[in-house]
Amino acid sequence: MPRDEGGWSYDEGMDGVEGGNGxxxxxxxxxxxxxxxxxxxxxxxxxxxxxxxxxxTPTLWDRHARTVVNNESSEILRMLNTQFKAHGAGGPDxxxxxxxxxxxxxxxxxxxxxxxxxxxxxxxxxxAAYEExxxxxxxxxxxxxxxxxxxxxxxxNDLTEADVRLFPTLVRFDPVYFSHFKCxxxxxxxxxxxxxxxxxxxxxxxxxxxxNIEQYKRGYYGNSPRLNPSGIIPLGPELLLHHPHDRATRxxxx
Ligand SMILES: N[C@@H](CCC(=O)N[C@@H](CS)C(=O)NCC(=O)O)C(=O)O
Numbered sequence: 001m002p003r004d005e006g007g008w009s010y011d012e013g014m015d016g017v018e019g020g021n022g023x024x025x026x027x028x029x030x031x032x033x034x035x036x037x038x039x040x041x042x043x044x045x046x047x048x049x050x051x052x053x054x055x056x057t058p059t060l061w062d063r064h065a066r067t068v069v070n071n072e073s074s075e076i077l078r079m080l081n082t083q084f085k086a087h088g089a090g091g092p093d094x095x096x097x098x099x100x101x102x103x104x105x106x107x108x109x110x111x112x113x114x115x116x117x118x119x120x121x122x123x124x125x126x127x128a129a130y131e132e133x134x135x136x137x138x139x140x141x142x143x144x145x146x147x148x149x150x151x152x153x154x155x156x157n158d159l160t161e162a163d164v165r166l167f168p169t170l171v172r173f174d175p176v177y178f179s180h181f182k183c184x185x186x187x188x189x190x191x192x193x194x195x196x197x198x199x200x201x202x203x204x205x206x207x208x209x210x211x212n213i214e215q216y217k218r219g220y221y222g223n224s225p226r227l228n229p230s231g232i233i234p235l236g237p238e239l240l241l242h243h244p245h246d247r248a249t250r251x252x253x254x
Pocket of ligand 1: 003007008015055056058071072073108
């Protein structure tokens with residue numbers, strides 16, 4: 001989903017929501033045709049014409065009720081895990097009862113120091129705030145590297161919600177956050193467990209199919225006049241996400 005001056009948009013219209021025409025305005029065209037753009041704000045307006053809050057992604061949209069259900073990722077994740085089984089959704093339980101305490105513990109550290117930590121580094125207003133975020137972040141990467149020496153995924157040998165919540169930041173780290181947000185003590189590529197784990201996740205179609213590295217680079221480097229006034233988009237680094245990983249075959253233990 002690209003973002004421009006009109007906010008987040010989809011390449012094609014969905015569900016008859018009145019979309020914009022690519023100009024950033026709500027142009028009143030039906031957003032159904034190929035080549036059209038439907039801006040996310042049109043979904044919020046269709047849901048509530050008086051809505052004046054933030055328009056953010058992800059957004060869960062109910063096609064039948066034509067309403068925004070939720071726009072908080074942690075809550076959407078839980079809804080997707082529990083509410084769609086009756087409608088035929090398969091897949092494992094990503095928040096099993098027995099692991100909830102440990103998943104919550106990992107999620108808390110990952111959110112504070114990694115997911116949000118990269119922004120706290122990148123948009124720090126002063127040296128002290130930057131250093132505090134930077135140190136907390138790399139202590140957390142070290143902690144995750146150790147966890148991944150003990151089991152295949154963050155909380156045991158099966159995928160959980162903790163892996164899903166880490167992945168978007170993990171896959172953007174070397175191409176974007178390392179340089180753009182000055183998170184540059186180490187790359188993910190320098191951590192043996194984290195880099196193999198990243199390849200393991202990336203090579204699962206459910207994760208890999210969501211990734212568009214060139215779009216991430218354009219979105220961050222191309223739209224941050226304060227951090228990158230030239231707007232030049234770096235060509236590297238080489239990521240090798242499709243290279244083999246050792247996670248299925250290696251031994252784990254303390
Ligand atoms: N609480 C929300 C925050 C989501 C959020 O801030 N998303 C950003 C993109 S990562 C966004 O859409 N910002 C508004 C914009 O870029 O126009 C969540 O985690 O789901």
